[in-house]
Structure formats: C-alpha cells, structure tokens
Amino acid sequence: MPWRNLQYVLGLIKTILGHRLHHLVPLELIPSRAARWGLRLARVLLPAGTPAEQQLVTALASRGPVFIKLGQLLSTRPDVLGDALCLTLATLQDRVAPLDSGEALRVIQEALGEDALGQFLHIEPEPLASASIAQVHGARLVTGEEVVIKVVRPGIDHLIETQMSALIALSHWLESRFPLLRQLHFTQILDDQRQIMLTELNMFSEARNQIQLRRNFADSPLLHVPRLYPSFTRLNLLVMTRIYAPSIGEREVLEAAGVDFQVLAHKGVETFFTQVFEHNFFHADMHPGNVFVDISDPKDPKWIALDCAIMGSLSESDKSYLAQNLI
Numbered sequence: 277m278p279w280r281n282l283q284y285v286l287g288l289i290k291t292i293l294g295h296r297l298h299h300l301v302p303l304e305l306i307p308s309r310a311a312r313w314g315l316r317l318a319r320v321l322l323p324a325g326t327p328a329e330q331q332l333v334t335a336l337a338s339r340g341p342v343f344i345k346l347g348q349l350l351s352t353r354p355d356v357l358g359d360a361l362c363l364t365l366a367t368l369q370d371r372v373a374p375l376d377s378g379e380a381l382r383v384i385q386e387a388l389g390e391d392a393l394g395q396f397l398h399i400e401p402e403p404l405a406s407a408s409i410a411q412v413h414g415a416r417l418v419t420g421e422e423v424v425i426k427v428v429r430p431g432i433d434h435l436i437e438t439q440m441s442a443l444i445a446l447s448h449w450l451e452s453r454f455p456l457l458r459q460l461h462f463t464q465i466l467d468d469q470r471q472i473m474l475t476e477l478n479m480f481s482e483a484r485n486q487i488q489l490r491r492n493f494a495d496s497p498l499l500h501v502p503r504l505y506p507s508f509t510r511l512n513l514l515v516m517t518r519i520y521a522p523s524i525g526e527r528e529v530l531e532a533a534g535v536d537f538q539v540l541a542h543k544g545v546e547t548f549f550t551q552v553f554e555h556n557f558f559h560a561d562m563h564p565g566n567v568f569v570d571i572s573d574p575k576d577p578k579w580i581a582l583d584c585a586i587m588g589s590l591s592e593s594d595k596s597y598l599a600q601n602l603i
Contacts, residue, residue: 284442288339295335299324329364336368341432342439344368344408345473352563366525366564374406375429380413384427387513394418395508399425407565409476409585414518421517423505428477428512436477440470476585479514485584486516492555498547499579500570521571521580525564534574547579553595560588 291297299319303312325331336347350357351365374380381401385393400414404424409432413425447463475481483504490501500519508515522529530537551558559566559581568580590598 284439285446288446291335291339293318293322295331295338296322296324296328297332297335300328300332329361332361333364333367336365337372340435340439341408341429342436342443342469342473344372345469348408348563348565368408372406372408372411374403374411377401379430380411380427383430384413384425384513387427387510388508392508405565409473415515423515424518425508426479426514426516428479430512433474433477436470436473440466440473444470472586477512478585479509479511482583482585483509483514485587486514488557489559489581489584489587492551492557497576497578498543498550499581501581501584519568519580519582521568523564524567524569530569530571530577533571535569535571535577536575539575540569540577540579543577543579552590553599556589556595558588559584559586561586 301315303315333347336343347365347368351362351368354362357365375383378401380403381399384399388396395418397416397418397420403411403413405412410426410428413427415423415425417423444463444466447466451458451463483506486501486504487506490503493499493501502517502519505515522533524530548558561583562581566581566583568582570578570580
C-alpha cells in the first residue's frame with residue numbers, strides 16, 4: 277500500500293478509536309480470534325463515552341464528503357441498523373457544516389458572472405440546507421420570483437478522488453484477508469460510489485435530469501418537480517423555483533397538517549411504478565432530504581422531488597425481474 281494511502285488508513289484508525297466506534301463492531305463478525313481479542317482489549321482500554329450513534333455522526337462528518345455520503349446511505353436502512361441510529365444519521369442529509377457565507381457568495385457570484393448576477397435582486401448569505409456535495413441558498417430574481425441556488429463546494433472533486441482512491445486501496449488489502457468482503461464485492465461498491473459522487477458534481481447533468489423528470493410528470497397529480505432556470509445553469513451551480521413544503525421526514529408536521537398518509541403512500545407506490553415501468557427514468561436518491569410533500573390539500577397530498585443528480589434506468593430483463601418479484 278502506498279505511503280500516502282497508509283497515512284490515510286492510520287488517520288481512519290485514529291478516528292475510529294478517538295470516537296470509540298470500535299464499540300459498534302459486532303464481535304461475531306470478526307473471523308480472526310486474535311482480532312476479536314484485540315477488539316475486546318480496545319473496548320476495555322478505550323471505554324465508550326457519549327452515545328455511540330452521535331459519535332458515529334460526528335466521526336463521519338469529520339472525515340469529509342465520502343463518509344458523509346456513506347452516512348446518508350446508511351440512514352435510509354433502519355431495517356439493518358435500527359431506527360435510533362438511522363434517525364441520528366439522518367442529520368447528515370442536509371445539515372452538514374456549511375461554507376463560510378462570504379466564500380459561498382463569492383463562489384456563486386463568480387459562477388453566475390456579472391450579467392446573470394444582475395438578474396438577482398437578492399441572494400441570502402446563509403444556506404437553507406447544507407449537504408456533503410453542495411449547499412442551497414434562497415434568492416429572489418428581479419422579476420419577483422423566489423428561487424434557490426444550489427452551489428457545489430469548491431475543491432470537492434479533488435477531495436473525493438483522494439479519499440476514494442485511499443479507500444479502494446484499503447478495500448483491496450482487506451479483501452485479500454477477509455473472504456466475507458470479497459463475497460460482498462466491497463471494492464466494486466466503493467468504485468461505483470466514486471463514480472456516482474463525481475457525477476453529482478456536474479450541475480449540467482443534474483439540470484438535464486430535472487428537466488426530463490419534470491417533463492415526465494407535467495400536470496401529474498402524483499409528483500411535482502420544481503422548475504429549473506437553464507440560463508443560470510453552470511458546471512457548479514443551478515437555480516430552481518423555491519418550494520415551501522415539509523420533508524417526508526417531518527412526520528409530526530405532516531400529522532399536524534392532517535395529511536392523509538394512505539393517499540400519500542398510494543401515490544408514492546404509483547409514482548415509483550410510473551418512473552420505473554413507464555418512463556424507465558427514475559430518481560435514485562430518494563432519502564428524506566430530497567423528498568418533500570405538497571400539503572396545500574392535506575387530503576390529496578402530492579410528492580415533491582429535489583436533487584436529480586442520481587437517476588437510473590433498467591434494462592428490459594431487469595424490469596421483468598423486478599416486476600416478477602413484486603408480483
């Protein structure tokens with residue numbers, strides 16, 4: 277393993293021990309007897325402090341975008357990790373530490389350029405939401421329309437390449453020693469994740485996806501996709517209509533509004549089937565930070581989809597396989 281990657285791995289070990297994450301590792305998953313004894317010893321020498329769930333969130337956030345994305349992925353699997361841990365991990369979906377407001381405005385202004393910037397009456401310096409790849413700022417056009425500006429964090433591409441290369445190198449080393457990881461295709465998963473994260477940096481690609489998804493559901497009672505402003509799209513920035521709606525994760529808000537959850541669930545299934553089997557173009561990153569609900573009519577709620585960076589399609593054989601399993 278190259279020295280640079282070894283340094284990175286040593287940093288990971290320091291983070292794991294420093295945040296007491298070794299207490300989350302099930303002993304029964306460790307194949308080596310010596311490694312199990314080592315884990316037991318580490319638990320004695322470095323006892324748990326604050327709740328392990330919160331320590332995990334803090335550790336992931338401290339390691340940067342790759343690990344924040346991992347936390348976002350894990351937060352959608354309460355069936356595997358349990359509700360308590362997933363609720364804590366959900367804070368990584370849109371509440372990551374933002375850029376300094378001055379730096380964020382500078383990036384936005386440079387990306388838009390003087391002519392396009394003149395079309396904005398006001399840009400809010402503090403973000404509405406901040407995630408691992410980008411953050412969102414409210415704004416108003418000179419025409420009076422309320423919009424949001426999504427801007428990619430500067431330098432994030434280099435950070436992703438560096439961190440993912442080190443993780444893939446570590447994965448190769450681990451797979452040579454732990455057969456279970458080879459069975460899970462861990463290296464392939466990491467390589468796929470690297471490609472997905474790099475794709476998320478391209479706002480031109482996301483803009484095309486959003487326009488297509490909006491076109492697919494034009495005048496639909498199932499799903500609303502905010503209008504995009506193509507003239508403001510840049511490689512690292514896009515602008516869309518601002519929405520005022522609760523996230524699907526804000527259950528108490530939805531309940532207080534009297535939302536009919538049976539209707540909402542039915543529309544959710546129908547929206548999924550429509551995207552997959554009719555359009556063959558579906559939103560592939562539907563965590564609560566990207567899914568909102570139009571509750572203007574609580575008895576007939578409507579889904580709202582944001583962040584169209586990751587879209588998917590299936591081959592005919594894959595669609596057939598999925599349909600047969602559903603049936």
